[in-house]
Amino acid sequence: MNPARGAAAFAAGAASVLGYAPIGAWPLTLAAFSVLLHLWGTAATPRAAALAGFLFGLGQFGFGVSWVYISLTRFGGMPAPIGVIATTGFCVVLALYPAAAGALQARLRVGPALRAMLLAPAAWVLLERGRGWLLTGFPWLNAGDAAIDTPLAGFAPVGGLSLVSLAVLVAAGALACLVAGHARRVAGAVLVGLIACGALLRLPAWTTPEGGPLAVALLQGNVPQEMKFDRQRYAETLETYARLAEGTRARLIVLPETALPGFLERIDPAYLGRLEAAAKRNQGDLLVGVPVRDSATRYTNSVLSLGSAPRQRYDTAHLVPFGEFIPPGFDWVLRLLSIPLSDFTAGATDQAPLALAGQRVAVNICYEHAYGAAIARTLPQASLLVNVSNVAWFGDSLAPAQHMAIARMRALETGRMLLTATNTGITAVINHDGEVVARLPQFVEGRLEAVVQGRRGATPYVRLGDALALAVCALFVLLAFAQARRAQSR
Numbered sequence: 001m002n003p004a005r006g007a008a009a010f011a012a013g014a015a016s017v018l019g020y021a022p023i024g025a026w027p028l029t030l031a032a033f034s035v036l037l038h039l040w041g042t043a044a045t046p047r048a049a050a051l052a053g054f055l056f057g058l059g060q061f062g063f064g065v066s067w068v069y070i071s072l073t074r075f076g077g078m079p080a081p082i083g084v085i086a087t088t089g090f091c092v093v094l095a096l097y098p099a100a101a102g103a104l105q106a107r108l109r110v111g112p113a114l115r116a117m118l119l120a121p122a123a124w125v126l127l128e129r130g131r132g133w134l135l136t137g138f139p140w141l142n143a144g145d146a147a148i149d150t151p152l153a154g155f156a157p158v159g160g161l162s163l164v165s166l167a168v169l170v171a172a173g174a175l176a177c178l179v180a181g182h183a184r185r186v187a188g189a190v191l192v193g194l195i196a197c198g199a200l201l202r203l204p205a206w207t208t209p210e211g212g213p214l215a216v217a218l219l220q221g222n223v224p225q226e227m228k229f230d231r232q233r234y235a236e237t238l239e240t241y242a243r244l245a246e247g248t249r250a251r252l253i254v255l256p257e258t259a260l261p262g263f264l265e266r267i268d269p270a271y272l273g274r275l276e277a278a279a280k281r282n283q284g285d286l287l288v289g290v291p292v293r294d295s296a297t298r299y300t301n302s303v304l305s306l307g308s309a310p311r312q313r314y315d316t317a318h319l320v321p322f323g324e325f326i327p328p329g330f331d332w333v334l335r336l337l338s339i340p341l342s343d344f345t346a347g348a349t350d351q352a353p354l355a356l357a358g359q360r361v362a363v364n365i366c367y368e369h370a371y372g373a374a375i376a377r378t379l380p381q382a383s384l385l386v387n388v389s390n391v392a393w394f395g396d397s398l399a400p401a402q403h404m405a406i407a408r409m410r411a412l413e414t415g416r417m418l419l420t421a422t423n424t425g426i427t428a429v430i431n432h433d434g435e436v437v438a439r440l441p442q443f444v445e446g447r448l449e450a451v452v453q454g455r456r457g458a459t460p461y462v463r464l465g466d467a468l469a470l471a472v473c474a475l476f477v478l479l480a481f482a483q484a485r486r487a488q489s490r
């Protein structure tokens with residue numbers, strides 16, 4: 001690959017980040033993927049296509065998830081030079097996925113239009129899906145997440161984020177064909193058809209209201225991350241959340257992840273009673289994030305309910321590598337990091353929704369909501385989704401806004417309202433159409449009060465999961481393979 005093509009691939013990857021939250025300039029992401037598909041379509045060899053994919057990924061992840069460096073160094077205590085190496089290495093690993101997609105799509109000799117609009121999009125989505133699964137997965141900056149505010153988001157309730165990603169890549173392929181002059185009539189029809197179909201899919205009411213309106217309060221304590229586990233700040237942190245909880249009449253009160261920064265067994269029962277009394281006064285319930293130790297070697301990142309209903313608990317099932325657990329063989333990492341509570345035990349994957357305040361609440365913690373299939377497993381039983389998190393680990397970076405966009409996609413996929421309570425923001429209420437209806441500013445102490453509506457029913461995605469998107473990808477690959485065989489026989 002000549003330097004100009006390499007630079008174009010890297011620049012396109014970096015530019016694609018501008019389409020994601022918080023900037024949301026989604027046409028730039030579509031254009032960036034069009035550049036990548038053009039580079040793949042004109043690559044001389046599979047190796048050249050792989051290199052173009054790698055450089056695109058390096059630009060995308062290098063700019064899009066650079067906030068990893070903040071958590072490792074500013075809050076994790078890792079020396080800056082090692083933090084640079086670790087963050088770079090992480091981005092290199094992530095860039096291997098688009099590299100593999102480039103190599104795979106280049107293996108078949110097909111026409112430029114078929115490659116751009118069928119084969120290459122399918123290869124991208126299949127490898128994107130693999131990135132969300134292999135080695136516990138990192139489903140961040142998926143192509144579809146940039147389309148949350150576009151008509152293409154209408155595919156989410158039908159086939160989930162993977163189908164939205166496929167629609168984005170097919171649209172990018174059609175755009176590339178229009179610019180390059182390949183099958184322009186077909187490409188134009190595909191582009192218009194995708195936009196129209198996505199818009200029409202936003203019209204049906206995939207779910208229906210259940211029960212009456214529910215008053216909720218989401219608490220944002222705004223405890224600085226560097227002080228969160230400081231023993232001298234402990235009493236002040238607890239008082240902040242108690243005061244915020246006692247100041248609302250909401251039937252459901254939600255506190256963030258590890259709002260109580262100490263093991264449950266060590267927290268004064270009188271303090272828990274104070275929180276419980278606030279919830280019972282409102283004839284409702286309260287959810288609070290707190291670590292729970294079940295034995296000397298087993299402790300979980302949990303959410304505990306207090307209030308009118310019997311006490312219930314949810315334990316994080318999908319842990320963050322190096323943040324919430326240390327993979328086997330990487331114990332040496334602990335010597336470079338000073339992250340409290342960094343080796344949790346995972347909870348069960350089949351935990352039932354919690355019966356609270358007249359709702360069936362499906363709780364997820366931290367970046368668990370990045371896994372659409374895991375959220376869908378709690379449905380259609382759950383009537384309301386709640387995410388509690390502490391994205392203060394990433395400071396004033398792109399991460400909180402990206403986190404919010406992912407939450408919006410989960411609400412749209414499932415047809416459920418989603419409440420997200422965080423330590424420093426973004427704390428928000430998202431409706432069943434994936435729209436933010438209320439939020440607090442970042443880095444302020446506050447209480448977000450709103451009235452929400454539980455819902456029942458199941459979207460096609462809840463019933464089918466990722467099967468539809470994967471089946472469409474498989475069909476695209478088969479069509480490309482058949483065309484390659486016919487071309488070879490001729």
